[in-house]
Amino acid sequence: MIILDGKDIGIKFDDRWLYQKVNFQLIQGHNLALIGDNGVGKTTMIRAMLGKIPLTTGEFVWHDNVNRKIAYVPQYRPDMQAFPLRIRDFVGLTFDRGLRPWLSKAEKQRLAAVLAITNLTDIADNRIDNASGGERQRAYLAQALVSNPDILILDEATANLDNVAKYALMDVVRNYQQKYQLTTIMVSHDIDIMQKYADEYLLLTANGSEYDMIDHLDVTKLKEGGHVLV
Numbered sequence: 001m002i003i004l005d006g007k008d009i010g011i012k013f014d015d016r017w018l019y020q021k022v023n024f025q026l027i028q029g030h031n032l033a034l035i036g037d038n039g040v041g042k043t044t045m046i047r048a049m050l051g052k053i054p055l056t057t058g059e060f061v062w063h064d065n066v067n068r069k070i071a072y073v074p075q076y077r078p079d080m081q082a083f084p085l086r087i088r089d090f091v092g093l094t095f096d097r098g099l100r101p102w103l104s105k106a107e108k109q110r111l112a113a114v115l116a117i118t119n120l121t122d123i124a125d126n127r128i129d130n131a132s133g134g135e136r137q138r139a140y141l142a143q144a145l146v147s148n149p150d151i152l153i154l155d156e157a158t159a160n161l162d163n164v165a166k167y168a169l170m171d172v173v174r175n176y177q178q179k180y181q182l183t184t185i186m187v188s189h190d191i192d193i194m195q196k197y198a199d200e201y202l203l204l205t206a207n208g209s210e211y212d213m214i215d216h217l218d219v220t221k222l223k224e225g226g227h228v229l230v
């Protein structure tokens with residue numbers, strides 16, 4: 001099911017167009033890879049989709065009965081702030097508890113389920129500031145999933161992870177996605193990850209855009225254009 005139609009999207013800052021006439025769709029339960037050079041406007045496209053900045057031309061048409069709870073997983077950076085918290089407490093930070101310091105029974109169950117699906121159960125009592133990069137990134141993913149989002153944004157979430165950790169992260173995303181029909185937008189420069197995990201791609205360039213099924217992505221052209229890491 002199509003949940004969002006991007007129609008003739010154009011964004012201009014001052015006198016400079018980032019892009020014009022961008023057309024694409026977001027399909028429920030699918031993973032859309034958002035591709036393009038640094039500075040082309042990938043983050044801007046996501047911010048516009050979330051209604052945070054206005055479009056210069058075109059429109060986003062959301063399907064009427066679509067819930068739009070959004071969760072976000074940032075890029076892992078080795079120097080990123082890590083908290084002196086157990087992994088389970090870090091993941092549980094997402095719950096809106098108001099003034100209540102404890103978790104309800106339903107919240108505890110949700111937390112346990114998400115720790116299991118992100119393969120963190122066995123290390124849930126370890127401190128997050130002692131965790132490996134891959135474990136820490138899975139904890140960020142778990143924190144995003146705890147809120148039971150409809151749309152998950154992975155913003156270069158596999159960058160700076162080793163090969164084992166990045167596939168482990170994306171396997172968790174894919175399993176969750178298939179089970180719960182989660183829609184994902186994945187900003188990425190990693191061609192192998194895109195080809196393995198994306199369903200469609202949206203390539204943004206200063207000279208136009210391309211939206212298609214991932215199997216139709218012309219990797220040679222992308223590499224020649226320098227749009228991806230090889």
Ligand SMILES: Nc1ncnc2c1ncn2[C@@H]1O[C@H](COP(=O)(O)OP(=O)(O)OP(=O)(O)O)[C@@H](O)[C@H]1O
Nearest residue numbers: 013014018036037038039040041042043044045053
């Ligand atoms: N509010 C704004 N006003 C003016 N210019 C902006 C604004 N927001 C973003 N830009 C500019 O738009 C361009 C696109 O930025 P954006 O962060 O969307 O690119 P990106 O493709 O996500 O880049 P990267 O891959 O480096 O994260 C940049 O040149 C940025 O400086």
